[in-house]
Amino acid sequence: MAHLPAPGPTSVRTTGDYYQWLVAWEACLTLLRENAARSHNPVRAIGVELDGAGNLDDVVLLRDIPPNTHKQVKYAVDSATPVNEEYLTKPSVTGGPSILRKIAKTWKVLTSDGGSADLRLVTNRAADPKDGLVAHRDARTGLLMPKAAVGGARSDRAKARTRWAKEAGLTEAELIDLLSVLRFDLPLDMVWYQENLRLLMAVTGLRHDQRALEEGAGWVAKMVRDGRRELTLAVIEAGVAELNLKAGPARAVLSIATLKPDPLAPDADHAIDWVDRFDGDSDYTKRRPLSPNTWAQLQADIETAPGRLPAGTTAVSVTGSIRLAPAFLVGTTFRMVTGTDLAAVQRGRAGSQLWSTNDPFETAMAPRAIEHEIGKGGEIAVAIAVAMNPTEDVLEYLREQNLPVGKLIVLTPPSGTANDGSIPDSTAANALAVGIRDHLRRSTRKVRRMHLFLACPMGLAVLLGNRWNRLCQTVVYEDIKIDDGYEAAFTVEA
Structure with missing residues (x-):
């Protein structure tokens, strides 16, 4: 296979711009969804290269009640420059201030009146696992805190804090305050980032194929070229209509x-x-x-x-x-x-x-049912065998645990085949969920308790639970693969 040529300056610049438009399009999706869902203090406008936003002006999410979210976007063509102290504190290629100093300066301006700030460094670069502060970034929040503040005066972390504060033009106490609001959104790899943006488009009620994503990012680029730096709800909704992106409700x-x-x-x-x-x-x-x-x-x-x-x-x-x-x-x-x-x-x-659950289907899909006599009592066990067939494991568990179960009902798709591709889409999943529920309503009409074992796509489990009514009390089991193989997780009144 022929290797791709090394990217030239124009290619790098163009890809970097596209990456920024993706970040801005993500902000537009947040605005659409928050306003549709009537979220508290939703985003009211998106700034792109917004005037008066200091050095964190690439993408700004503006809210009625602060803090606004300021994002600085940095794209890299390869992994040669991880995010670490050197990357953050070295002067720019033209000899100007470092990234950290620019961020610190903007932070001081944004908080000069005692207000708060939400700052983000967005990049496809990875954190340097050897860096004294960045390596301890909290993956849940993107913050270097609280670990960045840990360590006595002689520790490596304390020495790193001293160097960072000096470069930022801050006291160490001010640096800690900055690091409490500066999130490192990384590494937002291009392919991974696009995949998750498509998911965000889906939950926003938009078409979410790759073409739709590129159309959304291209629309942002056009707005910037046309000189529009602030995108309001009305402007974004007009763009969605122009691109024919609407596919369902925002959620x-x-x-x-x-x-x-x-x-x-x-x-x-x-x-x-x-x-x-x-x-x-x-x-x-x-x-x-x-x-x-x-x-x-x-x-x-x-x-x-x-x-x-x-x-x-x-x-x-x-x-x-x-x-x-x-x-x-x-x-x-x-x-x-x-x-x-x-x-x-x-x-x-x-x-x-x-x-x-609202996706339509013509008729319920009746499952194929196979029953296994257990003879231990008046309760019923049910195995949903769609992604794989767990019959032998469930039978072994029921007998070893001596549960008061009269029989095991194994339900499969109508074909009788259980594999990863047996349910291709939402329409089929809804039809099968209704078919399973209706079958169990008939089969368990006089039963007081059901023991449910699931081997199916996650989406089908959600759709099935959504329709789980007019049935008996249900104990839901999780496949834990160790010890006894299964474990009772939840009891649901149906």
């Missing part, structure tokens, strides 16, 4: 993360972060809460989420990395009887899709 965003941080969490209306509260070193091994945290605590956090969203919310998107039992619980929390249009970001072979 409030509920971010739930148990496996790895959710990149959309900063844009969420409410975020539940349990990444550090789940047991395991990676998203492949994080399968249950780390003691003393419990499933009951997670259930309480999820079930109180509706009250944390903007008042009057009727359309919600759930994002993040969660396993199937929590995904099902999200669906039951926003059950169809509440009138909420609930959607889940479903990743698959065709990329990311938005699976919505």
Whole structure:
């Protein structure tokens, strides 16, 4: 395979501009979604290379109640310049002030009247893992605090703080104040960043293919070329209409993360972060809460989420990395009887899709059912076998735990095949969710308790939970892969 030639100066400049337009388009999406969701203190306008914004003028999110968000965008063509002390404190190529000094100067101006500031350095550069301060950046917030302030006068971190403060023209106390509001949004790699912007477009109710993303970024560039530096809600809505981007309702965003941080969490209306509260070193091994945290605590956090969203919310998107039992619980929390249009970001072979409970289908998809006699009592066990078939594992668990179960019902797609591609889209997922529910209403009419085991796409678990009504009490299990194989996670009254 032939290698791409090294990028020339024009290519680097053009790509850097496109990266900035992506950052500005993300800000436009935030404005659209916050205003549609009636968020508290929504963004009212987007500044692009805004006059009077100091050195952090590339993209500014303007709100009625401060702080405004000031973003400085720095694109790199390769990984030769990580974000570290040298990068932040060295003079510019023309001998001008360093990045840190420019940021500090703008911060002092923005806070001179006692106000607050929200500052962001946005770049595709990575943090230098050997840097005394940057290496300890908090991935959840993007801040170097609180660890940047740790260490006595003789520590390496204290010496680094002294050097940074001197270069910034600040006292060390002022530097700590600056680092408390300066977020390092990195590394926002171009490919990764575009993928997450497409997700943000989806939850904003817009077309979210690559072409739509490029049209949005191109529209921002045109506005700047035309001399428009402040983009209001009316201007952005006119741009969306001109580009024919509208595809559905803008949604409030509920971010739930148990496996790895959710990149959309900063844009969420409410975020539940349990990444550090789940047991395991990676998203492949994080399968249950780390003691003393419990499933009951997670259930309480999820079930109180509706009250944390903007008042009057009727359309919600759930994002993040969660396993199937929590995904099902999200669906039951926003059950169809509440009138909420609930959607889940479903990743698959065709990329990311938005699976919505309001997506239409012609007829319910009746599942294929296979029953296994257990003979231990009057309760029922159900295995949803869509992504894979867990029958043997579930049977083994039921017998070892001696649960009072009379039989196991295994439900698969009509073809009987369980694999990653058996449910191609939201229409099929909704049709199958209704088919499964209707089958279980008939099969469990006289049953007082059901034991539910899920092996399906995360989006289907959400849609199924959303329709889980007129059924018996349900104990939902999580596949933990160790010890007994499964663990009872949540109990749902249906």
